[in-house]
Structure formats: C-alpha cells, structure tokens
Amino acid sequence: MSAGTAVELPLELVQVGGQAASKEDAIAQVAGLLTRAERVEAGYVEGMYAREAQANTYLGSGIAIPHGTPESRHLIRRTGIAALQLPGGVRWGEGGEVVRLVIGIAAASDEHLQILRRLTRVLGDDALVERLSTTRDPADLVEALTGERPAAAASAASPELPYSAQVTLSNPLGMHARPATQLATLVKKSGARVRLSREDGQSADATRLMELLGLGLTRGTALTVSSDSEAALRAVVDAIHSGLGDDLSAPAPQATRAGAPATERPRPAWTPANVGTTLEGVGAADGLVIGTTRQHAPGAIEVRDEPGDPAEGAARLDEALRAADAELRDLIADVQSKFGADKAAIFLAHRELLADEGTVQDAVSRILDGHGAAWAYQQATNERVAQLQKLDDPTLAARAIDLSDVQRRVLRHLLGLREEAGPSAGGPVILLAADLTPSDTARLGPDTLLGFATAQGGPTSHTAIIARGLGLPAIVATGDGVLDVPDGTLAILDGSAGRLYLNPSEADVNSARERIAVLERQREAARAARHALGETKDGERVEVAANINRAADAAAALEAGAEGVGLMRTEFLFLERDSVPGEEDQEREYRAMAEALGDRPLVIRTLDIGGDKEVPYLGLAREDNSFLGIRGIRLCFERPDLFLPQLRAIVRVARDHPNVHVMFPMIATLEDWRRARAIFDEVRAELGAGPVPLGVMIEVPSAALIAEQLAPEVDFFSIGTNDLTQYTLAMDRMHPQLARQTDAMHPAVLRLIALTTQAAVKHGKWVGVCGGAAGDEVGALILTGLGVGELSVSTPQVAGVKAALRSRTAAELRQLAEQALTQTDAAAVRALVGAPGGS
DSSP: OOTTSOOOOOGGGEEOSOOOSSHHHHHHHHHHHHHHTTSBOTTHHHHHHHHHHHSOOEEETTEEOOBOOGGGGGGBSSOEEEEEEEEEEEEETTTTEEEEEEEEEEOSSSTHHHHHHHHHHHHTOHHHHHHHHHOSOHHHHHHHHHSOOOGGGGSSOBTTBOEEEEEEOOOTTOSOHHHHHHHHHHHHHHTOOEEEEETTSOEEETTOHHHHHHTOOOTTOEEEEEESOHHHHHHHHHHHHHTTTSOTTSOOOOOOOTTSOOOOOOOOSOOOSSEEEEEEOEEEEOOEEEEEEEEEOOOOOOOOOOOOOHHHHHHHHHHHHHHHHHHHHHHHHHHHHHHOHHHHHHHHHHHHHHTOHHHHHHHHHHHHTTOOHHHHHHHHHHHHHHHHHTOSSHHHHTTHHHHHHHHHHHHHHHHTOOOOOOTTTTSOEEEEESOOOHHHHHTOOTTTEEEEEESSOOTTSHHHHHHHHHTOOEEEOOOGGGGGSOTTOEEEEETTTTEEEEEEOHHHHHHHHHHHHHHHHHHHHHHTTTTSOOBOTTOOBOEEEEEESSGGGHHHHHHTTOOSEEEEETTHHHHTSSSOOOHHHHHHHHHHHHHHHTTSOEEEEOOOOBTTBOOGGGOOOOOTTGGGSSOTHHHHHHOHHHHHHHHHHHHHHHHHOTTEEEEESSOOSHHHHHHHHHHHHHHHHHTTOOOOOEEEEEOSHHHHHTHHHHTTTOSEEEEOHHHHHHHHHTOOTTOTTTGGGOOTTSHHHHHHHHHHHHHHHHTTOEEEEOSGGGTSHHHHHHHHHTTOOEEEEOGGGHHHHHHHHTTSOHHHHHHHHHHHTTOSSHHHHHHHHTOOOOO
C-alpha cells in the first residue's frame, strides 16, 4: 500500500467516551483495538511501549500517536489505525501534557504519513479538536482522519442524534445561500449537532454551508431534521417554518438558465418597430436606457501548482482567508449603508462560504499532500462550484457564481494580485458580460454604466438583487449571443421586458427617448422638490438629513436634497482598516465633512462599536450577549485610548465649524450622560474650545423613560429606532426568525418615542431620528406626528421622504400619531397610513 492509498478506519476501531488510568493503560487499550481487529499480533503493544521510551509521541493539542518500533513491524498483519477518545484526559510525558485523543498507528510501510498529514490539519483547528475530543459519534473521528464519513453514520436516524422531526421547506427560492447562512449561524450558536436529510437519503451537516447548498433543496422538499439536542431541534424547525429570513408569501419566480426555453414573458410596455437584432433574456431590474455597449471579461487568474513547505502553505492560506474576510466585512458595511441589510446579507453569505469548514479542510489536506496553497484552494472550490452548477434548480445553481466570487477574492491574496478595477471603468455604457459577480455589481454605479445584460445568471441571483438596489436596468440569461456583440454597438436595454435591442433605427431611438421621458417625468414628480425645505403640506418644518459614513459621501447626499448630516457613523473609520486611525486621520475626515456641508448641520456620533460591529484588531473580548454588553459609550469609557483621541479630533474641527454637533450612543442612565459630558468638557477645556451642542441617542428603553431628566441637560435627542425597537421588543433585529417582527411602528416603541418628544418639547430641545424608521415613508409620517423635527435617512430615501411629508398637513399627522399609539401592533399602525412594509 503506497502513501497515497487511503487508510481505512472501520467503526470497530474507534472507541469514544473511554477512560485511562495512565499513559500505559491508554496505549494498551488502543493496541487492544488493533489486536482484536486482527491488524496486529498481541505482542505489538510492547513495540509501542518501546517507541514511547525512545521518544514522546505527543503530537500537540491533546493528541498522541503511539506506534511501534521498526523492530516490531513484523507483528503487523496489515496496516491499521485505531482511535481512542478520552474526554477526561490522561497525563502524557514529563511535560505534563494531557491527551484526550490517542491515535494508535500500525503501519507496515509509510502509510502513517497520510494519517499524520490529516492530524496536522486537525491540530490547526481548535474547534475541531474540541469536537473530536467530546463527540459521542465515532463517525466524526472516522471522517476527520480519513476524509470520508461512514455511510451509515450519515443517516438521519442515529442513536447520536436521537431527536428528529419532519418539516417541508417553504422558501420560494429553496435553500439558497442566505437562508442556509441563517441556518448555519443558528446551529453554530446552539452548539448542537444538527443534520438535514432528504427522503432519498442525502444529508448534510447544518453548519456546513456547502453541504446544505449541495442538497439542492427546493420549495416543497420534505426534510428530516435530526439533532442531539431537543431544544436545538425545536429552534431549527421553527426557523425553517418561519422562512429563515425569506418572505414565504412571495411567489416562486420563474428563474431561467441561459439557453433554456423562455418562460412566459411580460408584455413590453414599449417595443421598437425596426431593429437589427433582439436578444431576449429575463428581466432582472426595471428601466429603459439607450447607449453603446461594452464587453466586460475579467482577466483570468492563472494558478500553477507550486509546492512548498506545507506549514508555510497552510499559513499563507490562513492569511489569505483572513484578508478576504476583512474585505467582506468592509463590503458588508458599505452595502448595508447604501442599500440596506437585505443586500448586505448577500455578502454575509459570502463570509459563510469563505469559512466553510469542508472547503478549508479539503484545501489544507491538499497542501499537506504536497501541493501549492493557491492550487489546493482552487481545486477544492472548483469541485464545489461544479457541484452547485449541476443542481436542477436554477436558483440554487446560480449560487455557484457566489462561490466563484469568493474563490477569486482568496486567490488574489494568495497570488499577490491587486483588486481589479470595477467593471466598465471609463464612462456610462450598457455592460455586456458572461456573468457578473456580486462583488463586481456592488462596485457599479450610474457614473460607470447605464445598465447591463449577461449571458448567464437569473433574476434571483445576488447580482440581480444588487442591480435593483442600484436602480440599474438589467437583464440576465440572454445566452452566449450577447458575448458576440461588438463594443460600441448602439442598443436599447429594456430591463422590464428582458430585452436588448441592437442597432435600432433612428425612429426607434426617438420613440425610446419619448418613452424614457415619460418614465423620467414620473420619477421627477418625486425628485423635483428634493432641494426644497422638508415640510408638511401646510408648511410645518421637518428637516430631512442624511446618514453617511465618509466625507466623500457628502456631495451625493446634498445633491439628493439632504439638508445636512444627521448621523456620521465614525466607526467606519475603524471598520475599514486594520489598525486604529490616528487623531490626525480622524480630524482630517471630520474636517472634510464639516467643510463639505458649509453651514448645514453635521451630527457626529462618537465611536459605536460592539454588538453587531466587530473590529478584530482591537482585541475586544467576545460576549455571549454582545448587544447587552460593552458597546457604544460603554466601550468608550473602557477604552480612553480610543475615546480621547476621537474627542480631541472632533473638538479641533468644532472650533472652526459651528455646524458640528456631537452625540453619544448607548446612553442608558443619567450617569452615562454626565460622565460622557464631563470627559468631553475636559477635552474642550484642554483645547480652549467653546461650547459644542451635545446630545444623546435614545436607543435604550431606559433612556426614553428618563427623557424628562435628560432633556434639561442635553442640547438634543437623536432616536436610533433600530436598536430601540430590538431592545423594547427583546428581539434581535438580525435573528432569522424574529427580524421581520422588529418593526419600529410597534405601539410600544412609538410610546417610548412619544415620551422622548414630549420631554424635549417641554424643555425646548429638538428631537431627530436617525434609525431606519425615518426613511420608511410610513415611519416618517408617524414620527413627524409624534413631534420629531429631524429625520435622517439614507441618501436615496431623501426625496421620497420629503414627498411623503408634503402629502399631509401637520394636524393630520398629529391625529395619525395619536391613533397609532392606541393600536395593538405594527401592522395596525401601518394600516392607518394605508401602506404596507417594514421599517
């Protein structure tokens, strides 16, 4: 048997839950397993003792590998390994090492090298070592040491997974990446083992995203959910019933693959009379545009197998995975700030794909087999991309592009390649491509293109979702013919009808322009007055500002009609880098923001990190209840090395720009506010600066309940409805089952807001809202009726919110708010306005 031949590990050679009085006892037990399986003669144990006397066989991380001497090799009948698990541990060697996994090796030649390579991979994964040291399922050890799980162990019915339930998947798009990510996250947090099994026997570990996607679960699929924890089983079944973040009421879309027969298409509202060629695809994002085409083909990444030191290769892969994860965290923050949490969830799924345990283990195993790191990772991910592409369901098959996107990101870091320029750099065009990755699409914008058409993809792809968020017309699944269109071809793209018209006549171009003009006039009705002051129909003033992260975003916000910045999220200065930004760096950014706004107000929120915002380089301790722990102002109190430089940077800017306001997040008590104010005043005195308007965020129920005591001392309140809602309703707004219920229009939340506005009015202070409810047109009306005088929203929402305010008088809004406070739930509040939705 060569070193490349698989070594078998039958279940009878694995013992879990064992105990050993000493190292010698443990060696005797593992030798007994080999002897009873007729792999070795009884005397082989003496060879194992002799080897131990020559050298300690402790490998590390609680694993030992006792094996015989060369002189005892004649006692080996056939190569074998045995695994003895000792959850309580046994002392091993003079260094005081404690061993919980004893892997006995009887190798007739060099087969043990393969086992050592696998064990080296196990050693690098602390979580895996812990699981193997405590699992009650021998199959887990078999899988870790051989790479293959015994078929019987993969069955849903198992003594190790005694709890099971039947469930039918109701998600319109099946178990695609985002619900699978929600499920994997839920199970990981529970610490339980959970498997999902189809009726045909295929099953998947619920924590492994690629396994879940590989099942190809579509709407209506019957599943068996099995677990070693009854509580975890109930939680998973409930989560699946609730849709894992998907809207179960949505119709299942007709996702079409390239080259597949066309399904029934929407009847175009406009059609040309005389064009050269019509390419039909599937509409992915509405809109009609005229322009010239440009092909986009990303440069191929060439990967050669360049073997090196396995340990160095594994370290390089780990570094590349960390760098890619950091990029994705930045991208998530950027997409969430621009387009919302639902679009950002796409890249949360990318992070889960990046961390997929099976993929990483496969890549590391190839590295330890002597292959280069980049080649190993490419092969491991290529296999999984191919598996996804073979799935019958087009929506699930489309997730292959997500994994390809992740693969490309990691390979860039492994090969030292720069990030590519965004697609279509050089001017607005209609972009044509085989497909676009979600990362490509997230970098697009109206300054680089008018719209796009792809040969592949589907309307439910993550690329299509982002295109809709950008407001870019797009069609997908047009077939390879789109790749033959020369650059510079005049074309009309109709995203609504899913058609690309090439070489249209002049009459058709003119006709399309007329149609575009009609659509533009309809949009302009909402945009026309975006620079007018925000006010109600009868002229009561309501300031509409923007929530932004960087000075570079200020110009776009002002162009969209924002009357200032009601929330500058300073944490993005920390989230977008791998070290703490210096005082000068911060001052430069705050000053640029203040100068860009002129005399318009700028409300700077001090560092708000913790909870859902992690900054790895700060070394913050992980907390079981991070939203209830050290975050916001609490972190600033604990870390003056972060807080004081930020305050000094802000004060220096405020000395020159009276438009600067400062607000503190996560204020829960009067003591919190007074302590924060005192620290700020010390910094202000140190720098010789005058007074600066100071406010607090109302995002904790206790702050709203003591608003009457806070109001005389603060200059303003800013209500963060996202956190206020989740703390009031005790529902994590990122929870897969509960997120859709965390609606800020719930009367309980509105009553806390009413307490805040009443206290502010009494003491002559103003109240703003910078949470998601301010940008929700229903929320904007109700909040204004409650007495809120400033609404700070994302840039694309400014014009719509202003238009909504102009539709009602102040008296109507006050009456509406009074009625809202008497309703039973958020749905009833929204029904008052006559508009569905969520905050």
